[in-house]
Amino acid sequence: MRKRLALLSTIFGSMFLLCVAVTGVAAMVDPRTLAVSVSVFLVGMLIIFVQYHYITAGTSRYLHQLGEEVHALQTEASIGHPLALTVVSDTGEIVWYNRKAEQLLDGSSTLQLYGRMISDFIGNTDFRQPTPEKGFGVRIGGRQYSMYANEYDSGSETEKLFALYFVDDHDLKHYTDLYFKTRPAVMRIMVDNYDELVQNARESDKTQVLSEIDYQITQFVEKYGGVVSQVEKDRYNAVFEDKFMQQIIQNRLDILDTIRKIEISDRVPCTLSIGIGREAPSISEADEMARQALEMAQGRGGDQAAVRTKNGYDFYGGLSKGVEKRTKVKTRIVAQALSELIASSKNVILMGHRFADMDCFGAAVALHKAVTQMGKPAWIAIDPDRNMVDLLYRRVAENGYREYLKAPSELMDVVEEGTLLIVVDTHSKTIIESRELYEKCRSVAVIDHHRKLVEYIDNATIFYHEPYASSACEMVTELVQYLSGNIRLTRLEAEALLAGIMLDTKNFVSKAGVRTFEAAAYLRRLGAETSDVRKYFNTSLSDYQQRIKLMASAELYHGCAVASTNQMIEDINVVAAQAADELLNINGVAASFVMYETGRGVNFSARSMGEMNVQIIMESLGGGGHLTMAGAQLSDCTLESARQRLFEAIDDYLSKNPRPAK
Ligand SMILES: Nc1ncnc2c1ncn2[C@@H]1O[C@@H]2COP(=O)(O)O[C@H]3[C@@H](O)[C@H](n4cnc5c(N)ncnc54)O[C@@H]3COP(=O)(O)O[C@H]2[C@H]1O
Ligand SMILES: [Mn+2]
Incomplete structure (x- = not known):
């Protein structure tokens, strides 16, 4: 509108100049017409002036009115906006709110919200922080909302204001959550040594032991709201909702311990291998993951559970020595x-x-x-x-x-x-x-x-x-x-x-x-x-001396003997392996670790008496092996940092698998 007025004044300006020019030319041609020209010019100017003034006044009146209407509309739009909207001060005090916000925050009561703190409703969510892409998740009156904050800085002395918008996406979030929690997770269970159990148990024990295993597995599955079916004499398949599977995993698959405690006359231990498939797009894929996981659990000696997720495997248990299979x-x-x-x-x-x-x-x-x-x-x-x-x-x-x-x-x-x-x-x-x-x-x-x-x-x-x-x-x-x-x-x-x-x-x-x-x-x-x-195992005198030296360097850490050397010894692999073997002879040593520098990094030889699983500890350093004999190699690593990493690995292992009190 202002642009158009500017255009108008240019037109009027040009006309004025044109009139001056015409009058001037007329006066030069015939000076007698000057008086008439000037009078006509003045009258014309007067009319133009009045007209211009009139248009300008009308326009600005129109604009003013329009502005007021828009303002009213804006206010009404905010007040009646379908999203709940509040304006709060920097401290969180509510200074303005719309109707929807009134319903949301205040329910049916007529209590004024002005002056109350927004934290009474949204807890300690800090709206002053930049809003995350999907909003702040807040819960009000049992429903979930995404809250978006918009900062308004007037630049004046007064404090900052924040507009807070609340989007009600309760159903979306609720059902998404429900979907993930109730997705099916599959568990395949296998009795590790069924044949040995049957072969070795006394006739009278046999039925009792087998029904005890069956009873414990059924109880366990029922406790976590799953369904189970026995697919072969030594195999069970179970399906759980994922939230229960999470609980089972959190409880570190205590069924492994329950079954291990079943007593059998012939002292054949009774153990399970478990494979779990989770977070799969379909139930058949979850089952396939469970199958792979079970294979993995068995391949690692049984008496353990392997959980297959989209990112790989997690293992639980695996603390017994593994049961011998006697059939060939x-x-x-x-x-x-x-x-x-x-x-x-x-x-x-x-x-x-x-x-x-x-x-x-x-x-x-x-x-x-x-x-x-x-x-x-x-x-x-x-x-x-x-x-x-x-x-x-x-x-x-x-x-x-x-x-x-x-x-x-x-x-x-x-x-x-x-x-x-x-x-x-x-x-x-x-x-x-x-x-x-x-x-x-x-x-x-x-x-x-x-x-x-x-x-x-x-x-x-x-x-x-x-x-x-x-x-x-x-x-x-x-x-x-x-x-x-x-x-x-x-x-x-x-x-x-x-x-x-x-x-x-x-x-x-x-x-x-x-x-x-x-x-x-x-x-x-x-x-x-x-x-x-x-x-063939004989060593040279110098190897023997090196071994004794290496063993003498041992320190004790939570029942583990840890020895190390940074000297370049010719047969260091054998010397270290033998030192690790021998360190187990020391009273109170449950596991031994020998570290040595190789020029390219640090190697570990680890041994245990069977009570600790050194395979798991070495695996966390990228190595592997057995429950009682394992190793690992760290490249580009100093002896000191290798030692630190070993201690962390031992701590981590012991926190997950505390040693039984003696
Ligand atoms: N990155 C990795 N990934 C997966 N597994 C890994 C691994 N690094 C090491 N291991 C495994 O850990 C076990 C222990 O290795 P370590 O060298 O201490 O001990 C070896 C070897 O050094 C040691 N040894 C060799 N000659 C010896 C001798 N004359 N006297 C005593 N011990 C000897 O006997 C042990 C034989 O163990 P075994 O071959 O059954 O299994 C080895 C090895 O296969
Ligand atoms: Mn071997």
């Missing part, structure tokens, strides 16, 4: 499959983990014999300089194996389409002897006894994984008896296997089960003597 049905099936796989391959490469020890080397040597007896060329991939099998390696090389022991790089050329790679004593891509060699081989089989890691070789045709076995050598001793071709091992090969078993069981002290002794007996029959095998 699986071994026979695997042996058959492996025989077929070997028969259909062109050649075979056997490979263990980096810094090969007697367990992986022994297993590789015996399998090498089996494969060559089946008529296929085979090699063992082992770094000749970086291993822990010094004496055994030499003995084996001297006895006809020299041409078959190759560094991984030397074997890259023999890999062809039909090459089979058999990985022994590890199932992790990160600690195998050679990643390049592994990646070049199309066909892979894995034979391992370590507790399952989340990162594992996932493309294996045969994944023979037995966390209950003491060692890879125990597994291979059993396998060779079932492989086709009637394989006969020589005395040296039997010794290599026995060395592996003795290494991993610490001379039949830890993890040695019925099957371990059966395997040892078989090897003994082939001529292997424990006293001869012991010689």
Whole structure:
């Protein structure tokens, strides 16, 4: 409007100038007309002036009126706005509110809201902070609102004002929440050692034990409002609403403890493995996740629960040693499959983990014999300089194996389409002897006894994984008896296997089960003597001295012996492993940890007497292993910060798994 008035004044201005010009010209042509011209000009000017004034006054009256109407409309719009709106001072005092806000904050009472504090309604939500994208979540009168704040700074001395808008999205939030809380979560439960229980329990105990297990599982599921069905004699499937599953997880799956407490005459412990699938887009996917999780829980030795979420796995329990499986049905099936796989391959490469020890080397040597007896060329991939099998390696090389022991790089050329790679004593891509060699081989089989890691070789045709076995050598001793071709091992090969078993069981002290002794007996029959095998473990005087020094550096931390060295010792891997073994002999030591610098970082050797699970502690540092024997490697890390991280890992473990009071 103002623009138009400006236009008008320009027009009037131009007309004025035009009149002056016309009058001037007229006066020059005939001075007599001057008087007339001037009079006409003046009259004209008067009319224009009056007109202009009139238009301006009318316009501004119109504008004023319009402004008032708009103002009234604005006020009315705010007052009657469908959203609740309040204006509060910087301190939170209510200075203005609309009708909706009156209803919202005051209900039916006629109490004035002016002067009351907004915090009486929204609690301690700080509206002065920048409003989050989806508003502040506030709860008023049992309903949920999103509150948006708009700051108004008049610039004057007076304090700031804030307009607060309340959007009622109660239903949206309520039902979203309900959706997440009631989404189905699936649990698969398996009795770890059903067959052993049935075989070993007395007839009179049998039914009682089995019905006790059944009763406890049903009770547990009912307590958390789930439904359960027994799908096989030793398997149950249950479905829960996710909020109850969360409670179950918060209570750290106490059903594991309940079942472990069931007493059986033969002292066979009774344990469960549980797999849980949560946060899946559909129930069938949740079930699939539960299946994978159950497999994982079993692969880690049973007596534990694995929870599969969209981000990976969480584990609970896993504190008992794992129950031995005595039936060898699986071994026979695997042996058959492996025989077929070997028969259909062109050649075979056997490979263990980096810094090969007697367990992986022994297993590789015996399998090498089996494969060559089946008529296929085979090699063992082992770094000749970086291993822990010094004496055994030499003995084996001297006895006809020299041409078959190759560094991984030397074997890259023999890999062809039909090459089979058999990985022994590890199932992790990160600690195998050679990643390049592994990646070049199309066909892979894995034979391992370590507790399952989340990162594992996932493309294996045969994944023979037995966390209950003491060692890879125990597994291979059993396998060779079932492989086709009637394989006969020589005395040296039997010794290599026995060395592996003795290494991993610490001379039949830890993890040695019925099957371990059966395997040892078989090897003994082939001529292997424990006293001869012991010689492969002999160390040099300097290693012995280093070990004593290392042990002397030990300090105690919450029942754990922690020793470390930053000296470069030649056979540090073996020295550290042996020091860790020996530290367990100290009274009151439940676990031992030995740390050593490698030039690239810090390595750990961890051992336990079975009461603490060192696998879990090492796993939190990126390593793994067993309940009683584990390790980890931290790269780019100083000894001191490694020590700190170890202490934190121990603290964390103990806070979740307190040691039973003695
Ligand atoms: N990043 C990682 N991820 C997953 N697992 C990891 C890991 N780092 C280490 N581990 C596992 O932890 C276990 C302990 O390793 P550590 O080197 O202390 O102890 C090794 C080895 O150093 C030690 N050893 C070798 N020669 C020895 C000897 N002559 N005397 C005594 N101990 C010996 O015997 C142990 C054999 O243990 P085993 O192979 O069954 O299992 C190993 C290893 O596979
Ligand atoms: Mn091993």
